[in-house]
Amino acid sequence: MYTIRAVDPDNEDTAETLADLHRATFLGGAVIPEFSSGAWWLAHDGTKPVAFAGVVPAKRARNAGYFCRVGVLSSHRGRALQLRLMRAIESHARRTGWRSIISDTTDNVASANNFIRAGYKLYAPEVPWAWPNTLYWRKCLLRK
Numbered sequence: 001m002y003t004i005r006a007v008d009p010d011n012e013d014t015a016e017t018l019a020d021l022h023r024a025t026f027l028g029g030a031v032i033p034e035f036s037s038g039a040w041w042l043a044h045d046g047t048k049p050v051a052f053a054g055v056v057p058a059k060r061a062r063n064a065g066y067f068c069r070v071g072v073l074s075s076h077r078g079r080a081l082q083l084r085l086m087r088a089i090e091s092h093a094r095r096t097g098w099r100s101i102i103s104d105t106t107d108n109v110a111s112a113n114n115f116i117r118a119g120y121k122l123y124a125p126e127v128p129w130a131w132p133n134t135l136y137w138r139k140c141l142l143r144k
Contacts, residue, residue: 022071037056053086053089063100104134105134120138
């Protein structure tokens with residue numbers, strides 16, 4: 001049974017746990033983010049942290065959050081943890097008053113499929129911020 005909770009990234013132990021999970025899931029392929037910025041969640045299997053995600057205010061879209069990072073330990077993939085973390089981020093974004101969430105994926109089919117499952121749509125930002133082969137995602141949070 002997995003539990004997902006918002007965490008305080010200013011807590012030294014929590015920041016260390018987030019960094020450890022980042023290293024274990026990104027294997028040096030991405031810079032460790034500034035955990036003191038934005039909102040962060042941990043997923044636990046019992047007492048063991050097995051996944052994390054974060055959102056920060058978007059710099060490239062108005063009134064939006066940027067889903068900046070998600071990582072799931074390989075032994076816990078395929079159990080909808082990324083989707084559950086996305087839902088936590090979306091709930092936070094709605095409470096914050098953001099109109100949308102944006103994100104990106106590069107060479108990660110599993111993550112791209114999770115964005116699709118969660119209702120995100122591909123879009124072309126006015127100013128792309130990543131690699132030429134990056135896919136950009138956006139989800140409108142307004143209730144219709």
